[in-house]
Amino acid sequence: MFADETLDQINRRFQFLEARLMEGVAPTEIAALTREYAELKPVVAQIAAYQQANKALAEAEVMRADPEMRALAEEELAQLEEELPRLAQNLRLALLPKDAADARPALIELRPGTGGEEASLFAGDLLRMYQRYAENRGWQVQMVSQSETELGGLREAVMRIAGEGVFARLKFESGVHRVQRVPVTESGGRIHTSAATVAVLPEAEEVDIDIPAQDIRIDTMRASGAGGQHVNTTDSAVRITHIPTGVVVTSSEKSQHQNRAIAMQVLRAKLYDMERQRAATDRADTRKAQVGSGDRSERIRTYNFPQGRLTDHRINLTLYKLDAVMQGDLDEVFDALTAADQAARLAEMEA
DSSP, rough: OHHHHHHHHHHHHHHHHHHHHHHHHHHHHHHHHHHHHHHHHHHHHHHHHHHHHHHHHHHHHHHHTTTTTTTHHHHHHHHHHHHHHHHHHHHHHTTTTOOTTTTSSSEEEEEEEESSSHHHHHHHHHHHHHHHHHTTTTEEEEEEEEEOOSSSOEEEEEEEEEEHHHHHHHGGOOEEEEEEOOOTTTTTOOEEEEEEEEEEOOOOOTTOOOOOOGGGEEEEEOOGGGTTTTOOOOOOOEEEEEETTTEEEEEEESSSSHHHHHHHHHHHHHHHHHHHHHHHHHHOOOOOOOOOOTTTTSEEEEEEETTTEEETTOOOOOOEEEHHHHHTHHHHHHHHHHHHHHHHHHHHHHH
């Protein structure tokens, strides 16, 4: 089922990394070696469990030939034969190729879609949902930029979240989120359907994406916001256009210097995401992953408030715990999306 040579290579690499880290390495190497060591450690643990069970199975087969040990051996064989498929599946999942961006911080962009003010209010609800989820996991949350409407809805927001496995957990959230509920502005009690768009981008480093100065145009403009925000300030808002792709990002905090840094951070993440999407398309241009393409125009989920129901359309998951979800209880949703992605990738590898 698993090539012994492959498993041995992984074990040897892990032992090499362990020895290198114990003897001390240069500061320039330690980050990369530590990251690889941490990634391989759970894989090596799964290999050890699988190989130990197979060794015990072989020993129990030998024991069964001894009449005095047969009953004990057959009892152990039954347990091992039940356990081995689970261990093999765990090892298959551990050996799946890792997404290089999984351990990175993420930038989450939220914008209202169709539905007017109700869509803006829903976008704000989604922002708070992700903030609560991140805080519950002990992640660091930083608002990069945020613009609100007069009624407290969201015009747009960019949020940075850092912590262990952030992008791996959040990456399936990109797409159109639809809400069905009675808006606070609706006097007749009618249910309206609105939408908001979410984009989850892995944070890019300067070494990932080189942006020559001649490829960008930087414009400054007067910042504006709800409730007189930024009134009587200088032209501090910044808009950066990436000329080769046409990607435009803006930032309208109070400091123009800060806005440039923020806008470049978001631009770098967008270009890095475009490269990742292009590579994914090249690898699987005839297959669409079960959890969806990540297309920002794809409707991925419906939040039905009258029924207290959440439905993820990509994996046909329905939960009747919408209140808890909106308070940040998203693990059941994310676990299901991760499992669906793993199943699709396993099927592709084994096809």
